[in-house]
Amino acid sequence: MTTLLEGFLRSAxxxxxxxxxxxxxxxxxxxxLERWALRVAGSLEPGGSSALAGVLGYRSLxxxxxxxxxxxxxxxxxxxxxxFPARRLRELIEAARxxxxxxxxxxxxxxRELLPLxxxxxxxxxVAEALPxxxxxxxxxxxxxxxxxxxxxLAPSSELAYVMFTSGSTGKPKGVPIPQANxxxxxxxxxxxxxxxxxxxxSQTFDLSFDLSVHxxxxxxxxxxxxxxxxxxxxxxxxxxxxxxxxxxxxSVPSMAMxxxxxxxxxxxxxxxLRISFFCGEALPASVVERWRAAAPGSAIVNLYxxxxxxxxxxxxxxxxxxxxxxCRNGVVPLGAIFPTQRGRVADETGRAVAKEHEGELWLAGSxxxxxxxxxxxxxxxxxxxxxxxxxxxxxxxxxxxxxxxVEDADGVLxxxxxxxxxxxxxxxxxxxxxxEHVLRRAAGAASVACVGWPSREGHAEGVxxxxxxxxxxxxxxxxQCRAELPDYAVPKRLVFIGELPLNANGKVSRAELIARLNxxxxxx
Amino acid sequence: MSTxxxxxxxxxxxxxxxHKLAAQGLVVPPLTxxxxxxxxxxxxxxxxVNLLTELRRDLGVxxxxxxxxxxxxxTIGGLVACLAR
Numbered sequence: 001m002t003t004l005l006e007g008f009l010r011s012a013x014x015x016x017x018x019x020x021x022x023x024x025x026x027x028x029x030x031x032x033l034e035r036w037a038l039r040v041a042g043s044l045e046p047g048g049s050s051a052l053a054g055v056l057g058y059r060s061l062x063x064x065x066x067x068x069x070x071x072x073x074x075x076x077x078x079x080x081x082x083x084f085p086a087r088r089l090r091e092l093i094e095a096a097r098x099x100x101x102x103x104x105x106x107x108x109x110x111x112r113e114l115l116p117l118x119x120x121x122x123x124x125x126x127v128a129e130a131l132p133x134x135x136x137x138x139x140x141x142x143x144x145x146x147x148x149x150x151x152x153x154l155a156p157s158s159e160l161a162y163v164m165f166t167s168g169s170t171g172k173p174k175g176v177p178i179p180q181a182n183x184x185x186x187x188x189x190x191x192x193x194x195x196x197x198x199x200x201x202x203s204q205t206f207d208l209s210f211d212l213s214v215h216x217x218x219x220x221x222x223x224x225x226x227x228x229x230x231x232x233x234x235x236x237x238x239x240x241x242x243x244x245x246x247x248x249x250x251x252s253v254p255s256m257a258m259x260x261x262x263x264x265x266x267x268x269x270x271x272x273x274l275r276i277s278f279f280c281g282e283a284l285p286a287s288v289v290e291r292w293r294a295a296a297p298g299s300a301i302v303n304l305y306x307x308x309x310x311x312x313x314x315x316x317x318x319x320x321x322x323x324x325x326x327x328c329r330n331g332v333v334p335l336g337a338i339f340p341t342q343r344g345r346v347a348d349e350t351g352r353a354v355a356k357e358h359e360g361e362l363w364l365a366g367s368x369x370x371x372x373x374x375x376x377x378x379x380x381x382x383x384x385x386x387x388x389x390x391x392x393x394x395x396x397x398x399x400x401x402x403x404x405x406x407v408e409d410a411d412g413v414l415x416x417x418x419x420x421x422x423x424x425x426x427x428x429x430x431x432x433x434x435x436x437e438h439v440l441r442r443a444a445g446a447a448s449v450a451c452v453g454w455p456s457r458e459g460h461a462e463g464v465x466x467x468x469x470x471x472x473x474x475x476x477x478x479x480x481q482c483r484a485e486l487p488d489y490a491v492p493k494r495l496v497f498i499g500e501l502p503l504n505a506n507g508k509v510s511r512a513e514l515i516a517r518l519n520x521x522x523x524x525x
Numbered sequence: 526m527s528t529x530x531x532x533x534x535x536x537x538x539x540x541x542x543x544h545k546l547a548a549q550g551l552v553v554p555p556l557t558x559x560x561x562x563x564x565x566x567x568x569x570x571x572x573x574v575n576l577l578t579e580l581r582r583d584l585g586v587x588x589x590x591x592x593x594x595x596x597x598x599x600t601i602g603g604l605v606a607c608l609a610r
Contacts, residue, residue, distance in 0.1 A: 231595075233563070235570070236595065237590040237595065256570075259574055262574040263588075263590050264589075264590065265591050267591065270591070463569075474550075476551070476552070489569070494548050495550075
């Protein structure tokens with residue numbers, strides 16, 4: 001087994017002069033990136049009570065050197081997305097009890113908003129040539145230091161590789177600590193299974209706060225390839241960018257491919273250099289695969305599946321043009337099979353495996369599965385099952401209940417059917433409707449609110465619509481408060497004031513009826 | 526080839542953006558040609574698709590994204606100029 005950092009360092013020893021990273025138009029070699037990382041590690045003093053450090057960077061040197069530098073300092077990293085509201089970032093910083101954060105000069109405006117919200121003194125390590133004048137005064141009680149010249153000697157690796165935060169139904173984000181061994185198991189499997197090499201150029205589309213970015217960075221660096229970071233401006237139209245940068249290994253949410261198809265940029269043979277395309281994060285429609293195959297005729301297409309709790313992805317399905325169209329259900333590509341090194345079971349409510357072709361909840365176990373949530377024993381007990389006699393019968397000490405409704409077909413292929421709870425995916429981002437409702441309820445000062453993912457297309461929610469049971473209200477003020485607490489993709493795109501919320505037979509708010517109402521208004525009934 | 530003049534396209538883009546801003550409860554800034562609507566986060570990728578779909582359907586104008594640099598259509602003025610070509 002090789003830790004995430006060792007995978008990078010091994011490639012850096014093998015070919016220090018080769019490019020590890022392309023940022024905007026600039027290439028950074030393995031040797032240069034290693035030096036930046038060790039300078040970051042040298043600036044993160046040892047000690048402190050936290051085994052974690054934050055990285056506040058966005059598609060910048062600070063982001064990539066920050067992640068590597070935190071690992072080299074013997075800590076796990078916590079990605080902080082500078083595009084999130086400051087109040088949400090404060091929550092993550094407090095939940096992870098961060099003392100050190102690596103920051104980039106691109107985030108000065110965010111720091112000025114964020115730092116006054118935090119009373120506990122933080123040490124901020126700025127990855128830049130000089131400290132920005134705009135911040136030199138007025139960060140007290142925090143300490144801002146410029147990344148030093150001194151490079152660190154490697155610290156023993158921490159037990160945790162990283163902590164990712166996902167949406168929580170109680171209104172607070174959930175931290176998922178991922179041990180080094182889990183991340184190693186994933187990267188090992190991917191690199192060996194798909195024969196990725198040092199001549200490959202890997203796309204980097206995911207924000208660091210999305211755990212699929214860990215695949216982007218560390219599968220690439222372990223293989224010794226070049227990580228080509230899609231600039232923000234090219235995210236709308238990345239085909240041309242991928243061609244210009246000679247990308248051979250693609251990874252994105254299916255939504256990005258759908259947008260490319262809609263914008264007319266997915267032209268036949270427009271991605272002829274691709275040899276492998278990975279998709280993950282949400283349902284992959286077969287129609288998107290067909291469009292992608294025409295654009296990238298030389299590329300294998302792999303649908304990856306897995307919750308953050310099971311470390312990036314834990315099942316895969318390789319598209320076969322001869323057999324796959326018939327294997328799709330409801331026009332959606334199967335999840336495929338659980339990695340041979342991991343365990344999965346389609347279970348009933350008691351944890352007992354159901355027969356093939358019977359629907360159930362997907363339970364997961366193995367070296368990739370986390371052991372629980374950060375400081376949340378109750379939530380951990382709900383999802384990480386250790387006490388079910390049935391589950392324990394086959395030598396597995398702990399199962400993770402995904403909440404995903406699946407079915408295994410006669411050929412042993414898993415298919416996604418939906419969720420057992422109120423979690424939705426908005427452009428690949430997992431979010432709990434209950435968390436959005438929690439914020440909306442407070443913002444609107446109304447007891448009765450409901451949110452739905454709408455409009456939906458091929459199982460993808462394009463955004464959120466909020467319903468408030470009130471005669472009316474200050475839309476601007478309500479949504480401003482939502483924007484102050486939620487990531488942009490989770491903020492309702494529209495508010496509807498309604499006399500009362502429709503209820504279903506069980507007396508619960510009927511989201512189906514609310515969606516039907518929006519469809520009727522839209523003329524889609 | 527476009528079938529609408531720049532002024533018609535500009536008005537449609539402005540209307541789309543101001544509806545979007547209003548639905549989000551945001552103060553509508555002056556929607557001048559220099560307004561960088563993408564950077565301002567007014568539109569996400571799906572909204573952008575919807576805007577282009579509307580312009581193609583109603584005005585018969587399309588944006589050839591493959592031939593353009595993203596900086597060319599980042600502002601209202603740039604977008605209108607690209608569409609009116």
